[in-house]
Amino acid sequence: xxxxxxxxxxxxxxxxxxxxxxxxxxxxxxxxxxxxxxxxxxxxxxxxxxxxxxxxxxxxxxxxxxxxxxxxxxxxxxxxxxxxxxxxxxxxxxxxxxxxxxxxxxxxxxxxxxxxxxxxxxxxxxxxxxxxxxxxxxxxxxxxxxxxxxxxxxxxxxxxxxxxxxxxxxxxxxxxxxxxxxxxxxxxxxxxxxxxxxxxxxxxxx
Numbered sequence: 001x002x003x004x005x006x007x008x009x010x011x012x013x014x015x016x017x018x019x020x021x022x023x024x025x026x027x028x029x030x031x032x033x034x035x036x037x038x039x040x041x042x043x044x045x046x047x048x049x050x051x052x053x054x055x056x057x058x059x060x061x062x063x064x065x066x067x068x069x070x071x072x073x074x075x076x077x078x079x080x081x082x083x084x085x086x087x088x089x090x091x092x093x094x095x096x097x098x099x100x101x102x103x104x105x106x107x108x109x110x111x112x113x114x115x116x117x118x119x120x121x122x123x124x125x126x127x128x129x130x131x132x133x134x135x136x137x138x139x140x141x142x143x144x145x146x147x148x149x150x151x152x153x154x155x156x157x158x159x160x161x162x163x164x165x166x167x168x169x170x171x172x173x174x175x176x177x178x179x180x181x182x183x184x185x186x187x188x189x190x191x192x193x194x195x196x197x198x199x200x201x202x203x204x205x206x
Contacts, residue, residue, distance in 0.1 A: 021092035030101035038128035044100035075123040089155040103168030105187040
């Protein structure tokens with residue numbers, strides 16, 4: 001299961017070796033969500049180790065590989081790390097981002113989704129099940145993630161490269177928009193916040 005991911009990383013990044021550019025990476029792995037969060041424990045430690053080792057073999061300097069594990073990967077921690085990745089990106093750079101953890105689907109907050117749902121990455125401090133509107137604010141929405149990587153891609157330019165891998169439920173539309181998505185939990189929708197006239201279609205498991 002993990003070999004194809006490592007192969008993709010090695011293949012995509014190989015042809016960029018001829019550029020005199022930096023190679024920057026951010027790897028996130030959340031294994032032990034707090035019991036109080038409602039999210040089950042995962043096994044992501046191997047993901048982080050295998051990917052970081054593969055990157056070093058392909059010319060990434062260890063000091064240019066940022067890693068967030070467990071309690072480091074709160075929503076604030078993720079935003080800070082993504083901001084740092086954006087700030088450090090220069091024209092021609094190779095950028096790699098990987099997330100291993102829970103993914104989820106929640107009600108859209110901007111009326112820009114055909115199915116009325118945003119796909120999200122689940123940070124360490126997110127709560128499930130969602131029972132109040134404020135708890136939606138602890139998830140990293142696909143819209144926000146897309147803004148970060150649009151800006152990163154613009155800074156890297158046409159001579160740079162940006163590769164993103166998401167090992168999480170509902171990650172199928174995490175970057176590219178509407179499409180099929182896998183997921184174990186039903187989407188989180190609060191009737192008290194559902195917008196009048198919006199259509200929330202329950203996603204099927206694929």
